[in-house]
Amino acid sequence: MTDTATLERTCEGTTASLELTHALTQTLYREARLLDDEHYKAWASMLAEDLHYHMPGIETRYRRDKTEQVTDLTRMAYYNDSKPEILKRLSRLETGTAWSEDPATRYTHIITNVEVELTEKADEFRVYSNFYAYRNRNERDEDSLIGNRIDIWRQVGNSFQLVKRRAILKHNVMLSKNLNIYV
Amino acid sequence: MRFERIGREPDYSRYMDLKEGWLDRRIFSDADIYEEELYRIFARSWLFVAHESQIPNSGDFLTTHMGEDAVIVARQPDGSIRVMLNSCPHRGNKVCFADAGNTRRFVCNYHGWAFDTAGDLKGMHEEYCYDAGDIDFKNHGLKNVAKVGNYKGLVFATFNSDAPSLEAWLGDFRWYLDMILDNEEGGTEFIGGCIKSVISANWKFGVENFIGDAYHAGWTHDSGTRSMNNGQPFPPIDMDNSYHASVNGHGWEFGTEGVGDLFLLGRPKVMDYYNKIRPKMAERLGEMRSKIFGSVASASIFPNVSFLPGISTFRQWQPKGPMQFELKTWVIVNKNMPDDIKEEVTKGVMQTFGPGGTFEMDDGENWENCTTVNRGVVTRHERLHYRCGIGRQIEHDTLPGIVYRGQYNDANQRGFYQRWLDMMTHDEFGKMPARPEPQLGNVGETRNLPGLFAL
Numbered sequence: 158m159t160d161t162a163t164l165e166r167t168c169e170g171t172t173a174s175l176e177l178t179h180a181l182t183q184t185l186y187r188e189a190r191l192l193d194d195e196h197y198k199a200w201a202s203m204l205a206e207d208l209h210y211h212m213p214g215i216e217t218r219y220r221r222d223k224t225e226q227v228t229d230l231t232r233m234a235y236y237n238d239s240k241p242e243i244l245k246r247l248s249r250l251e252t253g254t255a256w257s258e259d260p261a262t263r264y265t266h267i268i269t270n271v272e273v274e275l276t277e278k279a280d281e282f283r284v285y286s287n288f289y290a291y292r293n294r295n296e297r298d299e300d301s302l303i304g305n306r307i308d309i310w311r312q313v314g315n316s317f318q319l320v321k322r323r324a325i326l327k328h329n330v331m332l333s334k335n336l337n338i339y340v
Numbered sequence: 341m342r343f344e345r346i347g348r349e350p351d352y353s354r355y356m357d358l359k360e361g362w363l364d365r366r367i368f369s370d371a372d373i374y375e376e377e378l379y380r381i382f383a384r385s386w387l388f389v390a391h392e393s394q395i396p397n398s399g400d401f402l403t404t405h406m407g408e409d410a411v412i413v414a415r416q417p418d419g420s421i422r423v424m425l426n427s428c429p430h431r432g433n434k435v436c437f438a439d440a441g442n443t444r445r446f447v448c449n450y451h452g453w454a455f456d457t458a459g460d461l462k463g464m465h466e467e468y469c470y471d472a473g474d475i476d477f478k479n480h481g482l483k484n485v486a487k488v489g490n491y492k493g494l495v496f497a498t499f500n501s502d503a504p505s506l507e508a509w510l511g512d513f514r515w516y517l518d519m520i521l522d523n524e525e526g527g528t529e530f531i532g533g534c535i536k537s538v539i540s541a542n543w544k545f546g547v548e549n550f551i552g553d554a555y556h557a558g559w560t561h562d563s564g565t566r567s568m569n570n571g572q573p574f575p576p577i578d579m580d581n582s583y584h585a586s587v588n589g590h591g592w593e594f595g596t597e598g599v600g601d602l603f604l605l606g607r608p609k610v611m612d613y614y615n616k617i618r619p620k621m622a623e624r625l626g627e628m629r630s631k632i633f634g635s636v637a638s639a640s641i642f643p644n645v646s647f648l649p650g651i652s653t654f655r656q657w658q659p660k661g662p663m664q665f666e667l668k669t670w671v672i673v674n675k676n677m678p679d680d681i682k683e684e685v686t687k688g689v690m691q692t693f694g695p696g697g698t699f700e701m702d703d704g705e706n707w708e709n710c711t712t713v714n715r716g717v718v719t720r721h722e723r724l725h726y727r728c729g730i731g732r733q734i735e736h737d738t739l740p741g742i743v744y745r746g747q748y749n750d751a752n753q754r755g756f757y758q759r760w761l762d763m764m765t766h767d768e769f770g771k772m773p774a775r776p777e778p779q780l781g782n783v784g785e786t787r788n789l790p791g792l793f794a795l
Contacts, residue, residue, distance in 0.1 A: 212696075214534065216438075218441050232532040233686070234694075235690065235694055235695060238691070248567040249566070252566045252567065254563040257701055257704075258701075329536065331536060333695070334538065335695045335700060335705075
């Protein structure tokens, strides 16, 4: 993973062209729609073989505390997955016995605040976005998961593949019984 | 320590008949019963508060709850650990808002009352406003709990000065606990961080699931099992060579095949690691325990801690009202494991028993709906069936505790609710029966881990 662009959250990156920004924004929207519709195979085809998908658990700590909670991959994380590991999680849904997904959960992913930056690699782009993942199931089960993402997307021909994602869920106590959703 | 509501002696025995094997659903949703649980169980039991590896250095602290009481757990300059209410004696405000950290002082945001890590009051904003005699610094510190204890790295505390020693509280269950806490030289540690989630269910459903409910695993978790292991179903259960063991409300259900839980973790390198150390484990713990470790198994320590030996999830079910608990999840590993094995274990736990894990996702919804449907006034009076395996109790040469044959069983659950009933019924600990009488004497004597300290 070291030979791909980094997820450093800079204050002054180089903004990509309007055309590139549009193409990647549309890519994020398409990804969100595939997730809403549970088209997980199509979603998986947007993931690079060298994917790293990370959602760290965030503790509440004082400002003076310099414990690295976000980038230290040895700490507890909701997701710290390679592509094969994501596929393993997804394969649960194909067994026909994932009881808590039947009846189906209803999802809406709202993706906003998209910024696209150039990186040191010509074919890789750093994409910032915010997500609001809304989930409703059965009668009244309702969850709102909100946070930021930093992605690296790689151009492959006319489309893009997700190489890295770090999603920061803003919950300390996740106000939900599980995380049967990808953001 | 006396509590204002103790002495009412309500008849909780009408909520269950464990010889017949049934429970009344109201213990899972009734607000009055829940309040009594906070007094009689959570304010009087030894409660897990930390793993000592979470606070290795002087000034390290973490915050947690004992029942619904917010507490700070802090490492002292002399290496001991103190546990105190996270509440200023002035107006009651919280004095620490962080989950964890390192500090010399806890300072209240309201009036600047400052306490050292032992909880002693050291000063405050504009101290001159108090005249001589207004305030006795010695008596206005953060209230410390009655007792703190450490069993092989697990730190427990109790508000109850009459509580027996932690060793006596755990009793012969230490024989089982050593399988996860002491299966290799060096003991254990927690991986950094803690994942917390909220489940709208009664706290007891989490505990009873882990204390004995192997039965649900093959059905509830069919999808999780297949996803982690290339489509293979849950490993077969050998009813002749698997057991439930219950000691004073603690319980461990287990096979003796050695690999079932390791298989469910879905990490071959971790399986290899344990198979490699197993001969040494057998020297350390004996042949029987080296065969139990890694098998399909789950366990709970009364009242609200659970873990999966082999899979290495370690969790606490923190009560938040009768119909909600907060689930705190950690990963426990052997300290002497190589870093890459620790990482494998951590990833495996979060892929199986994190909130996004292939197993965890199917549990919460079950427990929520076991709880919430009891809003119905007719429904809540219907009894629940806890009779599985009720005739299969055995005497076993090696296994301590109340032992039943066959890990598909409700025996440990019945043992848990028996202890619940004992605590809800008896004012004095001395009057509570041992279940069973201790058989083993000094198994698992507390020892100091290298570089750490007795309390």
